[in-house]
Amino acid sequence: MPKHPEPADPALRRLRALADLDAAALAVLEAAIARSRCLAPHQEILAERERIAGATLLLEGWAIRTRMLPDGRRQILNILLPGDLIGHCHQDAPVASSTVLTLTRARVCPAPDRLVPPTLEQAYRMSVALDEAHDLRQITRLGRMTAHERMLDLFLELYDRLALAGLAQHGSFAMAATQEVLADLLGLTAVHVNRVIQQMRRLGEIDWSRGRLELHDLAAQRDLLGWQPVYVSARWPRRD
């Protein structure tokens, strides 16, 4: 077993991008990763209104935070990607305010939570701050963007977040969400999502086939939207 897990592990890569992890941090992470388990698609990681035992680290695969209305309508609150923390919170006797489900096959492990080395704690805090920023972005998408804008904005967000974990490059990444998932995420219907995607294809904005999404001319799309990268800390992204 490699001691500095190979170039590879996306989750580790993301956390290292968030803070300058030291040996102690890497050690506890490796220990946690050693206790990882595999989950099938559509498996529950956290259930709304139930106690949260401890935080979970998503190592591989995609997951969603979701909420149901009494009549069956579903809103997907956000998407969770490798390296994201699930159920990290600090109030007493924490209870989940939403359900978390795997979208694909996934690997998770308990997030180290006792005697957390300071640099890892830093990564956690950064992660929490980014999560909140993404929530705000989601609110803006749903409240004030057209279907087409929402879709582009989401794709750009996913791209940037996946790139952090080394899972996206050259404007392209493995898209694990179905059009129906996008619909429930973006407040649309699957039918309309489909129509918008075809429009985007016609406009040459994207290619999406065989589970791979490609964004053409990232820069152009970004300033079409007035896209700004998430920015929650004057010391991040680090330039070193």
Added chain:
Amino acid sequence: MPKHPEPADPALRRLRALADLDAAALAVLEAAIARSRCLAPHQEILAERERIAGATLLLEGWAIRTRMLPDGRRQILNILLPGDLIGHCHQDAPVASSTVLTLTRARVCPAPDRLVPPTLEQAYRMSVALDEAHDLRQITRLGRMTAHERMLDLFLELYDRLALAGLAQHGSFAMAATQEVLADLLGLTAVHVNRVIQQMRRLGEIDWSRGRLELHDLAAQRDLLGWQPVYVSARWPRRD
């Protein structure tokens, strides 16, 4: 000057509802409140993309977290009420991910942030957890509810939150938001907000005049919507 500030102060009342504040906590709060300042309407408390100096406690009046799109569209992310924390976060070199503006005349003070007594820290954590839950509620409103449902759901949320601070009772509270503000909050136009409100009046769901909003038959509205109170901790709301 009263030592246990009179029954009154709404912000204090909210914090005391969140955690069982001890004498030490009340002391630092009073010290902070003594340094409060008054703000006119439409004053900036936090500016997007700028450093956050420290957390602020909203004592009186309403404020909004808001974000602008490049073409001028505005999305109000959420509403801030007396007792709410503004800019409370933990990452290094924190930068605001949204702008915070007063909606009405308001009073604020720096939130105690050094040597925070444990019970106050508990209240902070509870407050942060509730904020996040409200953000998720907002996402659900925008993504999967009709205009009418959004409005009702928002009114119920405001009612419950204001009641915590002692600012709402018997289904009624002082409504500081204009219809245009509601529109930017709920992802609608002011015109449509107006139409929905009139429908709600015709249906006998609400009365809204002279700045006072009254919700008729809270219970009925709640289960019409399948309303569930925010629930983020097994130990809250406390029954003692």
Added chain:
DNA sequence: CGCCCTTTTGACGAGCTTCAATTCTGGTGG
């Protein structure tokens, strides 16, 4: 190869927006 999930297509309708006026309201100064 066959089944099921996902994507795609069409026709139609509803909800919400847009634009443009008009009326109302609360606060101000004479």
Added chain:
DNA sequence: CCACCAGAATTGAAGCTCGTCAAAAGGGCG
């Protein structure tokens, strides 16, 4: 005390975005 003003609320007509319903075509996996 009332006239006045600016912001807020209200109204109407017309149109576009997106939803609904239903059915067909495609694609991946056992």
